Amino acid sequence: MATTRRQLPPRPETAARRREILAAALEIFGAKGYNNGPLAEIAEQVGMTHAGILHHFGSKDRLLVEVLRYRDESDVEGIEGQHIPGGTELFRHLIRTAFANEERPGIVQAYAVLSAESVTDSNPGREYFEDRYRVLRGEVAEAFRAMCAERGVDDPAHVERAATSVLAVMDGLQVQWLLDPTQVELAATSAFAIEAIALQALDPRPSPFDA
Amino acid sequence: MATTRRQLPPRPETAARRREILAAALEIFGAKGYNNGPLAEIAEQVGMTHAGILHHFGSKDRLLVEVLRYRDESDVEGIEGQHIPGGTELFRHLIRTAFANEERPGIVQAYAVLSAESVTDSNPGREYFEDRYRVLRGEVAEAFRAMCAERGVDDPAHVERAATSVLAVMDGLQVQWLLDPTQVELAATSAFAIEAIALQALDPRPSPFDA
DNA sequence: AGTAACTTACAATGCAGTCAGTAAGTAGCA
DNA sequence: TGCTACTTACTGACTGCATTGTAAGTTACT
Secondary structure, X not given: OOOOOOOOOOOOOHHHHHHHHHHHHHHHHHHHOOOOOXXXXXXXXXXXXXXXXXXXXXXXXXXXXXXXXHHHHHXXXXXXXXXXXXXXXXXXXXXXXXXXXXXXHHHHHHHHHHHHHXXXXXXXXXXXXXXXXXXXHHHHHHHHHXXXXXXXXXXXXXXXXXXXXXXXXXXXXXXXXXXXXXXOOHHXXXXXXXXXXXHHHHOOOOOOOOO | XXXXXXXXXXXXXXXXXXXXXHHHHHHHHHHHOOOOOOHHHHHHHOOOOHXXXXXXXXXXXXXXXXXXXXXXXXXXXXXXXXOOOOOOHHHHHHHHHHHHHOOOHHHHHHHHHHHHHOOOOOOOOHHHHHHHHHHHHHHHHHHHHHHHHHOOOOOOOOHHHHXXXXXXXHHHHHHHHHHOOOOOOHXXXXXXHHHHHHXXXXXXXXXXXXX
């Protein structure tokens, strides 16, 4: 048995280099999809060969999950975590995010493409998106419950559905906006829909469709 | 010049055979995505080689656009076209569709995957989805205007946004439902959200987030 | 007789991942 | 401080596989 000193720490520049790769991968995967986005193109963008990327991340699958995590962190201000804003603060934050998103179509496209692609057979990003939606639904629902409590609403019947709907409408609007930005106002429509859903959750009115 | 009778009519069974292929392609593309869904797998499902499929459709790109058109026709009852139901009928139809969709996850997945994939670079389905959303938005907006008129609402300020939101929430819910059907009620949540959006469009209340 | 509806065989890419090798950094030690 | 041993961070070449499209041949309908 040798006195093995195996496993040296990574070099100081390595962390920055990895972030470069993750940013490039987010761009390529966003533009062309995960399946259709070759490692070689990502490599080219950071001045490397595709083998160099595999050296850092092991496989394309693992690169994707790291890209998704990276996107969370680099997201302007992480929605989740932190102080869990009590009442209306989370919703204001969601609407601000929608406004910010109008200035970064690349990120929006990456998210829209990769989340939908994640439902396909044996996609490596699936677990990430399952977890993400579960966490986000929980946080939005919690914010709804806080608002209900503040306003003395006892029976928050539709809190779960409202939370799910808020996230759904934001995602769905992104796809329509990406397809035709001249016809869809991403932020203004997000704000309208979120308000509509919140109002119905906090203070329900009868359905306009029942005869 | 020979008395060429070039171009013989297709044989009687051909139309049915093509439909078989389209159905198989919809299933494969839905399950694995367009880029990741090989022709060979579609061919296998209809008992053919991939060259046989290319004989019928010429290229994979052209197959996709025909698949998308086919999906419209085979959709239980086409939302668009026909009699353009005057008032609340369209919304009831949308909600019924959401209930029907809970029984056919394959179709839902195909739609979710292919619509998101269509925003990627040079995707052959893009034009189809652009057109489709434009048409659907117009029809839903028209239905909103009809409801406003029936109820004597003069200023339908948010009709366009409401129409966009209704479609968006339905699409977004599908993705969440596909990721975790045990946590998301597709139809019930669709109904809740559509009602919330419709109520706010027909009879707006002030935002709960101001002040 | 001619063509539709295929099949088999093949051409041409594109792509992830492996492997051996190289240059440069770092740790331990004299 | 300088030397040695080992590791990281790559490159280039290659393998192997998957995949779309084409071309030529076969069968059977009309």
